[in-house]
Amino acid sequence: MIRSAFVASVASAMLWAAVPATVQAAEPTAYQQLNLFGNVFELVRARYVGPVDEQKLIYSAINGMLAALDPHSAFMAATEYKDMQERTSGEFGGLGLEVRMEDGLVRVSRPMEESPALRAGVKAGDTITHLDGTPVLGLTLNEAVEKMRGRVNTPIDLTITRDGATAPIVVRVTRDIIRQPSVRFRAEGNAVYILITSFSEQTESGVRRAMSEVRATLGDKFEGVILDLRNNPGGLLEQSVAVVDAFLERGEVVSTRGRDPGSVQRYTARRGDLAEGRPIIVITNNGSASASEIVAGALQDHKRAIILGTTTFGKGSVQTIMPMGDQGALRLTTSRYYTPSGRSIQGTGVTPDVVVEQARIQPLSEANAKIAAAAPPTAGRGATTPPDYQLARAVDLLHTLSIYQKSRITN
Structure with a gap:
């Protein structure tokens, strides 16, 4: 029975x-x-x-x-479903800390700017030993992260040890909305350099902000755009479409085809190119997947950008999230996507126009890469990434293309 x-x-x-x-x-x-x-x-x-x-x-x-x-x-x-929603929304209730696990305790890498943790006095290098009186020792990093996150306007007491302090310090931090920017940007030479770490609900707005702010800084020196999609695992389909749309005047961006032969959905660009026809370089590697490949494939097919780096991952499928009440959600592959030329990159990836092997990109350990109740390094002015060979090649190539483009206009 x-x-x-x-x-x-x-x-x-x-x-x-x-x-x-x-x-x-x-x-x-x-x-x-x-x-x-x-x-x-x-x-x-x-x-x-x-x-x-x-x-x-x-x-x-x-x-x-x-x-x-x-x-x-x-x-x-x-x-897990809740975590996925937070990643794609780009915000959650937390403290605004980047942390890592060291010797079984939580070490603060940095408090992000204007975060509740920074306002409360938490400093880089602090070691968190207790959360609301509960020892951190014995918890995994994920478990510690979960305890630090929570409803906005709720407090949590952090017991920390600090170099130079003679005794542990208890700091009360009130949780606030923490936004995880998926876009970081700066001027790189005379180019607008845009690093997209994932495609969340805030990606398109981040790209538009990058173009507006850095172009204003460069003025007449503006030569073009470098989109860095390395190690970007993907994200929201509509956000990848919006990013491509920002640099195309017209044409198809991507199409998806499901099990039913008649279930073809096409996404097209609207007028308006934020780069105003100037050259675009897209940097990719084997960690560029899914939505990243939509961007690279579309701009390559339209000959709007040169793809530089190494071949992408090759994930050409689309997953639909089906909520299952309070039990979680089903993530199911429901269609495959095709670039404007009709090619599927499933299993093959996007082949770069200019092959440049990785040189100075170092893999992050899981612990060091973990973001706890915080965001990646602040997007916007002052955001930086270490110099590397692929980026240097992209800057040189963009400068060459800009000179060639200007010479054609002059002649």
């Missing part, structure tokens, strides 16, 4: 979220196979040598099913 009820509940959960009638009418033998799953589940509950986490078993079974489809489809538990 328990097994039958469980199988029924699994079947209903699988069919939740407005499943089309054609799917519900599938051959019953497919759903009869759930009896096998129910039998195995009951045997595990009854016979396994130790206690079992039933929810963990079910979630693992669901993810096992989805893993058989492709590497990008997965079920996200409620906490």
Whole structure:
């Protein structure tokens, strides 16, 4: 009786979220196979040598099913879904700290500008030993991050040790909205250099701000744009379309095609090129994936930009997020995208026009790259990245193209 009820509940959960009638009418033998799953589940509950986490078993079974489809489809538990929403929205309630784990304690890399942590007096180099009186020792970095995040206007007491202090210091910080800018920018030579770390809800506005502020600084010296998409894993499809649109006058940006041959959706550019026809260089590497490849592929197909660097990752599929109430969400591959010329980059990637191997890009360890209740280094004026060989080549190439373009106009 328990097994039958469980199988029924699994079947209903699988069919939740407005499943089309054609799917519900599938051959019953497919759903009869759930009896096998129910039998195995009951045997595990009854016979396994130790206690079992039933929810963990079910979630693992669901993810096992989805893993058989492709590497990008997965079920996200409620906490994972919440984290994903925060990443794509670009903001959350937190303290405004960049931290890393050292010797089991949380070390502050830097408090971000105008953050609640900075206002409360937290300094770079501080070591956090307790969160609201709970020892940090024994927690993972993710667990410590989760404790520091929370509802806006709620306080948290940080117990910290500081070089030069004779005793631990307790600092009360009131959480506030922390925005994670996905765009950093500066003038690089006579170019507008724009680093896009991901495609979140704030990416297009960040790119437009970059063009406005840096162009104003460069004035008549403005030669073109360098878009740095290295190690950008992707993000929101519509934001990648908006970035391409910002530099095209017209034409298709990307098309998506689903299981149904008639389900083709095309995205096109509107008039208005922020660079006003000046050269564009896009820097890519093997870490440039998904939405990054949409940008690189579209600008390459329209001959609007030169792609410099190394071949991109090759993820040409689109995932749809399907919320499952308070249990989490399903991330399912529902279509593939194609560049304006009709090519799919699935498994092949975007090949650069100018191949320049990586030279000075150093991988970050997971701990050092982890952002806790904060944002990446501040976008906008003063944002910097270490100089590297690929960027130097991009600046030189852009300058050469600018000279050539001006000579053609003069002649």
